Amino acid sequence: MTxxxxxxxxxxxxSSALAGALELLGVPLGGxxxxxxxxxxxxxxxxxxxxxxHDELLEALGGSWSHPPALEPGFETSPAGVKAQEKLEAxxxxxxxxxxxxxxxxxxxxxxxxxxxxxxxKLGVEPRVIFCTRDPWEVARSLEVRxxxxxxxxxxxxxxxxxxxxxxxxxDRRVFTAFETLLADPLRELYRIGAALGIAWPKSxxxxxxxLEAFLSKxxxxxxxxxxxxxxSILDAPFAKAEAALVALSASDDxxxxxxLTAAVSEALDALVAVAPKPKTHVAFLLPSAADSPGSPAAxxxxxxAWLAENAAIAPxxxxxxxxxxxxxxxxxxxxxxxxxxxxxxxxxxGAHLAWATTGTLGPLVTxxxxxxxxxxxxxxxxxxxxxxHGGTAAIGAESARRILAVSEAVxxxxxxxxxxxxxxxxxLLPGLDIGALESAAxxxxxxxxxxxxxxxxxxxxxxxxxxxxxxxxxxxVLVALRLRALSPRDETRFVWAGAxxxxxxxxxxxxxAARAGLGGRIRFAGDAVxxxxxxxxxxxxxxxxxxxxxxxxxxxxxxxxxxxxxxxxAGGAGELLVDGRGFLAPYLDVNSMAGxxxxxxxxxxxRKETGRLAExxxxxxxxxxxxxxxxxASISKYALGEGLRPKVDTAPAAPLPDEAFRLTWLxxxxxxxxxxxxxxxxxxxxxxxxxxxxxxxxxxxxxxSGRNAVRLGYRWKRADGSVPxxxxxRVELPAAVAPGASLKLEAGLVTPTEPGExxxxxxxxxxxxxxxxxxxxxxxxxxxxxxxx
Numbered sequence: 001m002t003x004x005x006x007x008x009x010x011x012x013x014x015s016s017a018l019a020g021a022l023e024l025l026g027v028p029l030g031g032x033x034x035x036x037x038x039x040x041x042x043x044x045x046x047x048x049x050x051x052x053x054h055d056e057l058l059e060a061l062g063g064s065w066s067h068p069p070a071l072e073p074g075f076e077t078s079p080a081g082v083k084a085q086e087k088l089e090a091x092x093x094x095x096x097x098x099x100x101x102x103x104x105x106x107x108x109x110x111x112x113x114x115x116x117x118x119x120x121x122k123l124g125v126e127p128r129v130i131f132c133t134r135d136p137w138e139v140a141r142s143l144e145v146r147x148x149x150x151x152x153x154x155x156x157x158x159x160x161x162x163x164x165x166x167x168x169x170x171x172d173r174r175v176f177t178a179f180e181t182l183l184a185d186p187l188r189e190l191y192r193i194g195a196a197l198g199i200a201w202p203k204s205x206x207x208x209x210x211x212l213e214a215f216l217s218k219x220x221x222x223x224x225x226x227x228x229x230x231x232x233s234i235l236d237a238p239f240a241k242a243e244a245a246l247v248a249l250s251a252s253d254d255x256x257x258x259x260x261l262t263a264a265v266s267e268a269l270d271a272l273v274a275v276a277p278k279p280k281t282h283v284a285f286l287l288p289s290a291a292d293s294p295g296s297p298a299a300x301x302x303x304x305x306a307w308l309a310e311n312a313a314i315a316p317x318x319x320x321x322x323x324x325x326x327x328x329x330x331x332x333x334x335x336x337x338x339x340x341x342x343x344x345x346x347x348x349x350x351g352a353h354l355a356w357a358t359t360g361t362l363g364p365l366v367t368x369x370x371x372x373x374x375x376x377x378x379x380x381x382x383x384x385x386x387x388x389x390h391g392g393t394a395a396i397g398a399e400s401a402r403r404i405l406a407v408s409e410a411v412x413x414x415x416x417x418x419x420x421x422x423x424x425x426x427x428x429l430l431p432g433l434d435i436g437a438l439e440s441a442a443x444x445x446x447x448x449x450x451x452x453x454x455x456x457x458x459x460x461x462x463x464x465x466x467x468x469x470x471x472x473x474x475x476x477x478v479l480v481a482l483r484l485r486a487l488s489p490r491d492e493t494r495f496v497w498a499g500a501x502x503x504x505x506x507x508x509x510x511x512x513x514a515a516r517a518g519l520g521g522r523i524r525f526a527g528d529a530v531x532x533x534x535x536x537x538x539x540x541x542x543x544x545x546x547x548x549x550x551x552x553x554x555x556x557x558x559x560x561x562x563x564x565x566x567x568x569x570x571a572g573g574a575g576e577l578l579v580d581g582r583g584f585l586a587p588y589l590d591v592n593s594m595a596g597x598x599x600x601x602x603x604x605x606x607x608r609k610e611t612g613r614l615a616e617x618x619x620x621x622x623x624x625x626x627x628x629x630x631x632x633x634a635s636i637s638k639y640a641l642g643e644g645l646r647p648k649v650d651t652a653p654a655a656p657l658p659d660e661a662f663r664l665t666w667l668x669x670x671x672x673x674x675x676x677x678x679x680x681x682x683x684x685x686x687x688x689x690x691x692x693x694x695x696x697x698x699x700x701x702x703x704x705x706s707g708r709n710a711v712r713l714g715y716r717w718k719r720a721d722g723s724v725p726x727x728x729x730x731r732v733e734l735p736a737a738v739a740p741g742a743s744l745k746l747e748a749g750l751v752t753p754t755e756p757g758e759x760x761x762x763x764x765x766x767x768x769x770x771x772x773x774x775x776x777x778x779x780x781x782x783x784x785x786x787x788x789x790x
């Protein structure tokens with residue numbers, strides 16, 4: 001029987017020292033070997049042809065030793081893998097044919113071991129593995145000096161080689177050895193290795209003692225436990241845990257120890273991904289202007305672009321057809337060009353990965369940018385009437401766009417049915433808003449508001465908000481007020497429209513209608529002079545009488561502030577939120593029904609409160625600015641092009657589940673009503689996969705060592721006021737992958753907030769680096785809990 005000793009481990013982990021010691025013990029290493037270098041003066045002890053073969057394969061698969069490709073299971077049977085196996089067979093036969101014992105060393109073996117197995121089996125060779133380990137910070141410092149690799153990249157490589165090599169060698173006869181142990185007592189360690197592998201060394205360690213002690217001198221070890229950089233100190237504990245779990249296999253290589261290593265590697269990877277610098281994604285945002293009116297594309301984009309830059313490593317730049325008041329704000333965030341009547345200079349797009357058109361009315365600019373070779377996403381907030389004014393499909397750039405992002409199902413239907421955009425080209429991107437900023441503005445703007453508008457303290461108040469235009473139904477406000485007076489002649493309700501009309505003539509017309517109807521003292525078209533948020537916060541009912549609106553801002557704002565909302569069905573996205581008790585929908589343009597809903601709400605405080613509560617919960621969970629930012633970031637990541645986007649730490653690309661896979665049902669849950677602060681609270685959850693696709697757990701993604709497509713449970717705590725504590729949120733691993741239709745019971749310990757108070761525990765599933773389930777239509781679980789002071 002022929003035995004091959006395969007030396008595995010990360011670069012700079014002492015594998016050269018071990019391989020050199022094996023040669024001194026008489027184990028053949030083949031030849032020619034890689035020559036010594038300044039960073040390894042005693043030699044690498046690597047078969048030169050093998051290293052060249054490994055590098056050639058890694059390059060063919062899209063990577064290198066320092067940036068390994070994503071090695072999918074079965075990579076060894078690819079055309080490049082089969083070619084490499086043929087070369088490997090010839091190399092091994094030429095070097096070791098007829099030898100009963102030989103050894104090879106190359107850190108790349110930790111990644112490429114599956115390539116070797118069929119070749120060794122064909123040659124009748126039994127592999128036995130020696131796995132070298134070393135403190136990850138020593139490895140990182142050594143690679144920084146030798147190769148200029150940042151510590152984060154080196155640590156990612158250490159994790160990858162450790163996880164891949166350990167996993168790939170399970171089932172082999174193997175032994176683990178630490179570099180510092182080998183240097184401290186080489187004779188004892190080499191005897192231990194031989195005994196563990198069942199090897200009788202051709203030359204005993206005692207016989208080779210003088211040569212071994214001279215070769216394995218203490219000066220081989222540089223960077224003796226360097227301190228991690230201050231900004232990376234959070235990584236020290238998880239990486240120490242991962243190293244300890246790896247070293248522990250030398251004492252007990254059983255299933256429990258392997259699972260502890262798997263868990264430790266996952267924890268270290270999570271820590272690394274959380275703090276490692278992320279490669280920038282450069283996005284050119286296309287806007288019609290820098291207008292600052294509420295709801296304008298620029299007003300929406302400024303806070304969103306700031307969030308993306310801070311939280312998603314997205315570097316924005318801006319292309320405007322016209323300037324405007326928000327131009328300075330945009331320039332602070334990124335390079336900005338105002339085109340006017342000029343064409344776009346293609347050099348402005350240099351280095352960008354993707355363009356994002358903020359409205360469907362930028363069709364000509366979309367076509368121009370796409371012609372420059374940049375993929376374009378078009379966010380569409382318009383429906384039939386508005387898109388028709390701008391030329392339909394030509395206006396939204398459907399022909400040139402990589403993807404159309406509709407802000408509601410109503411827009412998706414309009415694009416598909418009316419304008420013929422292929423359904424498979426349309427995604428739904430739900431809108432969002434900064435609820436904290438809205439609440440602050442409502443509190444500040446609401447002080448003294450009724451007095452300034454002459455509204456009696458006890459008079460019911462109905463507020464509508466938005467441009468006072470025909471599309472938004474400003475004229476219908478008068479008709480609703482008129483019908484309400486008919487329902488209750490002594491009614492004292494006041495109506496206020498927050499938002500300016502297109503011009504003074506329109507305002508005069510609206511006020512004229514109100515006066516002719518005898519409602520002059522009951523209706524106020526306040527324009528932009530009054531705080532919109534303050535009015536919405538002071539309202540008893542929010543009215544959205546829009547004839548056509550993709551997803552009305554006033555609808556989201558009113559609901560976020562806990563106000564009951566009344567709108568028209570069939571007029572846009574309102575019908576997608578105001579269902580299941582979250583609001584009231586009147587038939588399209590049926591002002592009688594709309595007035596009836598307002599009448600009912602004003603006379604039933606309990607109904608107002610419950611309707612507002614349900615709508616608020618939904619908006620806070622699915623339409624907050626973080627959800628929007630994550631949805632936009634996910635779309636950018638999904639459709640951006642460019643090698644520069646490939647992460648260098650976890651190189652496996654995401655394998656997102658399709659939308660239909662994010663369906664689930666929470667079957668049961670067992671949680672306490674109260675708990676002390678800063679404790680791990682045991683919970684039991686049972687959930688069911690209602691989609692047609694399997695949810696992968698971490699173990700299913702470990703061969704890719706990234707965990708990027710693993711499904712996990714995420715949770716966070718929210719205070720009663722909707723704010724979120726710092727250092728909040730965590731992940732819980734699924735104990736197993738979940739097949740379609742299968743149920744899963746999950747036992748976990750969820751850490752409570754540090755401050756006592758009333759909280760809501762929000763639970764959601766997440767496919768890592770892809771999407772939260774709730775962002776794709778999945779259900780969240782929200783459970784109130786009291787955190788009690790001890």
